Amino acid sequence: MWGVICILCSFCLTAILTEAKFVDTDYKKQREELLQKEFERSLGGNLVLSEDEKTVNDILMYWKNKELDECFRNPDRFNLSKSYFTYRDYINMSNVYKIIRRMPKGGALHIHSSLMLDADGLVKLTYEDHLYCCYEGDDLKLQFSEAIPERPCTDKWSLVSDLRNASDDVIAFDNELRKHFIMYGKGDYNTSGANDSWKEFNRVYRITKSLNSYIPARKKYFYAGLKNFYEDNVMYMEIRSTAFGIFEFNSTYHSGMYLLNLYQEITENFKKDHPDFFGIKFILTSHRDLDTVLVRQNLNLTRQIKKEMPEMYAGFDLVGREDSGKTLLDRLPELAEMKNEINYYFHAGETARYGTSSDENLIDAILLGTRRIGHGYALLKHPNLLSIIQQKDIAIEVNVISNNVLSLVNDVRNHPLATYLALGLPVVLSSDDPGVWGADPLSHDFYVTFVGVASKRSDLRLLKQLAINSIKYSALDDKGKTNLFRIFNSRWSDFIQEIIQLNARGEFNSA
Amino acid sequence: MWGVICILCSFCLTAILTEAKFVDTDYKKQREELLQKEFERSLGGNLVLSEDEKTVNDILMYWKNKELDECFRNPDRFNLSKSYFTYRDYINMSNVYKIIRRMPKGGALHIHSSLMLDADGLVKLTYEDHLYCCYEGDDLKLQFSEAIPERPCTDKWSLVSDLRNASDDVIAFDNELRKHFIMYGKGDYNTSGANDSWKEFNRVYRITKSLNSYIPARKKYFYAGLKNFYEDNVMYMEIRSTAFGIFEFNSTYHSGMYLLNLYQEITENFKKDHPDFFGIKFILTSHRDLDTVLVRQNLNLTRQIKKEMPEMYAGFDLVGREDSGKTLLDRLPELAEMKNEINYYFHAGETARYGTSSDENLIDAILLGTRRIGHGYALLKHPNLLSIIQQKDIAIEVNVISNNVLSLVNDVRNHPLATYLALGLPVVLSSDDPGVWGADPLSHDFYVTFVGVASKRSDLRLLKQLAINSIKYSALDDKGKTNLFRIFNSRWSDFIQEIIQLNARGEFNSA
Ligand SMILES: [Zn+2]
Numbered sequence A, B: 001m002w003g004v005i006c007i008l009c010s011f012c013l014t015a016i017l018t019e020a021k022f023v024d025t026d027y028k029k030q031r032e033e034l035l036q037k038e039f040e041r042s043l044g045g046n047l048v049l050s051e052d053e054k055t056v057n058d059i060l061m062y063w064k065n066k067e068l069d070e071c072f073r074n075p076d077r078f079n080l081s082k083s084y085f086t087y088r089d090y091i092n093m094s095n096v097y098k099i100i101r102r103m104p105k106g107g108a109l110h111i112h113s114s115l116m117l118d119a120d121g122l123v124k125l126t127y128e129d130h131l132y133c134c135y136e137g138d139d140l141k142l143q144f145s146e147a148i149p150e151r152p153c154t155d156k157w158s159l160v161s162d163l164r165n166a167s168d169d170v171i172a173f174d175n176e177l178r179k180h181f182i183m184y185g186k187g188d189y190n191t192s193g194a195n196d197s198w199k200e201f202n203r204v205y206r207i208t209k210s211l212n213s214y215i216p217a218r219k220k221y222f223y224a225g226l227k228n229f230y231e232d233n234v235m236y237m238e239i240r241s242t243a244f245g246i247f248e249f250n251s252t253y254h255s256g257m258y259l260l261n262l263y264q265e266i267t268e269n270f271k272k273d274h275p276d277f278f279g280i281k282f283i284l285t286s287h288r289d290l291d292t293v294l295v296r297q298n299l300n301l302t303r304q305i306k307k308e309m310p311e312m313y314a315g316f317d318l319v320g321r322e323d324s325g326k327t328l329l330d331r332l333p334e335l336a337e338m339k340n341e342i343n344y345y346f347h348a349g350e351t352a353r354y355g356t357s358s359d360e361n362l363i364d365a366i367l368l369g370t371r372r373i374g375h376g377y378a379l380l381k382h383p384n385l386l387s388i389i390q391q392k393d394i395a396i397e398v399n400v401i402s403n404n405v406l407s408l409v410n411d412v413r414n415h416p417l418a419t420y421l422a423l424g425l426p427v428v429l430s431s432d433d434p435g436v437w438g439a440d441p442l443s444h445d446f447y448v449t450f451v452g453v454a455s456k457r458s459d460l461r462l463l464k465q466l467a468i469n470s471i472k473y474s475a476l477d478d479k480g481k482t483n484l485f486r487i488f489n490s491r492w493s494d495f496i497q498e499i500i501q502l503n504a505r506g507e508f509n510s511a
């Protein structure tokens, strides 16, 4: 795919190099042409901006350049080359961020329902009745229960409500609780590698699960999660979710269609309250290490969703850390059997281990006909596969902050996304599990991509194209896409006018 | 350039995907074909190994897989995903390293004379007469001088020889001295970003310069430097060097051809002592921030070298950190003027700042006709430029460990070299300034590339191709290349036999 441009450029180049006498203006002109071709090839580089969009782009680029130059001059102050945790809490000072936050973003296509809500939302859930807690060392255990939980714990179980009532300072009590709902909540985030990051990630996963696996809490959790994304100007979501492990007090464990019906019902309610929210679809997930019989059960359930809830159906995926779990190749018999009946949206290439069995999930994802690739971090080391996915127009669901906090890449400027953008590959941005690391539902991933990963020259056209891609590469049918594009275009126009007005009112001058 | 493979692969792929019924053996076959094509495209993937080479490859890959699997199982123990300083001192325990160390490596094409000698070699130089030292805080100052130096220092100047004689423990004294000649010699290497790393780098640069700018010391320094590379099985070098700043005691500063003649003389002596060393060539360097008149002076001197010492002549380069210095575009008038007379070997793209003026040095290096690109770290974000350099067969001089210690990339698995190797680009490995960070002259860079950057599947063919490239892309003329290849082939055969014999004697079993 690099061939076409190659011929064009080398033509200009030869012209320059064979010229006997150097002519400054010619050099500069050819140089500009190379830069221009590079820009046009990059994602969004061919979009044509309206006059109003150009005005907004000027505002945006003024602040982008100012903020980046400041970062280069004074890298100790605010520096996207380091861990996300070092700058997360300063992002909201950025005018670039303020603009991005207001931007309509289309869809979020790679979100796990299990970790979609932020720590503040989780703290609110601890106000529900019947929630017990117990400390085991530094580790907090939570459990919804009608009576004192039978689950063993080294300390004693107490009702959270009792402890909160007994505390002098409810705000301090909640803040203390909050620290358990977020990675490195106590501030001592480490950088000692992927194993440690995953351990901390799994700690937050477990405690969040102990809250959201109780059905009454799960209802509020899911509604609050949708609300967060909605307020971040996400208009549509494709949510990866398992169908198992939620319960009520009469020892009833629900599975199968129950949870999906619940999601559908809550989403309908949410849409009544927020008519400009477009909706959701499911990607049913199974852990990659489950017994074959359970994976088959999940695949059959996916087929059932497709049949019974076609409007909610997107497809199927396997989840869990690729480097320490079963590969797609290990699961080939069951996955291959179903590949003509089910749409796959596989995680693949979320690894730095080049040439290993986890790295090769990329090959099997493609051979199994995946519709998009989750992460695709390692794709850059497989140029032939990149050519295939470009040719087959398979989108890459990139989750930059997730890859940073889970230690795939410390300095996001080394994230392969930079090259994917330069190549104009079909990229969509998502946020994986934003609640776990305290990120905005989607705005932080847009911000880090725009300021930390993409070229300094990338502008509003990149942001707009990323939003467009999230609709174009969604699991919606043509009619759904057309409808969503109609809403998006209207929201986009409003956004452009809003930024022009805010700028006129001096909103961005205070930073 | 990705176009051709793309068509081939997608053909196989379509065949698979359109098959109605899944056939396991067919899937596996197609999968193998994708892997095979990927391997063949990668650097060295088309080399054909002899039977003896295959035997050595089996030994090499046995240990590579064993060592990598151990690292994945137990990443805290020995882990190439972290700073080079964390594992440098353990590399010599690796059997992969032991094999690489013995391998003839061809040429080292990106080496700065100012920092080519290791700390042990520098300690030896402190035994020369007339060397004064003085502490200024933690900072050690050194100066060769006939009398007490006039250079101001907060503490008093003493002769190193006096202090050493007065010390109880000469070994401890030398070890203390040694810490000043190496980055983070006191062990507390930091990871707080590029500015800090460059500051520490420049500290070592200054103290090394205070030793090697005195002519009698410089002679020994240069001879010892050649010896280190020679013992690391480097057979030929292209050395970047300035022509200024060396002195004798009668206040004579020598410049111009003097230093180059000195190098030539020492190299001739070295070759007498080591007849299988092939020789060196110069790339004359100028700091990128010098006054225009001085840059022009250096360019004229380069032309003089070309005329008067053609066998030593390679070309010209600008040095100094790209992110904080003048760009090639800033120097365009003088560089463009000379571009038909002088061969350029420009540093370019040693930056993570995508889309900035330093990043765009890549464009100007190419437009100015550079013969190779020094570092080319940022090239991966410029696919059009990558196409041009592949088409024009411009080699990339990659210095992996340098990029790690100077904070471009913390986890070398994210180094763009992985993709350059996958694309089969014309890569040569070098080591930049190995003395500063305590690396082997070249073996550590080969080791880190082979085990940390390249695919787990990459084998002896990659190593051999990298050595071959270092000759193919050298500044030698055709006759020189033919001669060097003849020597290399003979050395390579010896190496193959040596490894077979060492393995038979159980040399690699002790690890
Ligand atoms: Zn995910």
Ligand SMILES: [Zn+2]
Pocket (backbone or CB within 6 Å): B110, B112, B347, B374, B432
């Ligand atoms: Zn260099």
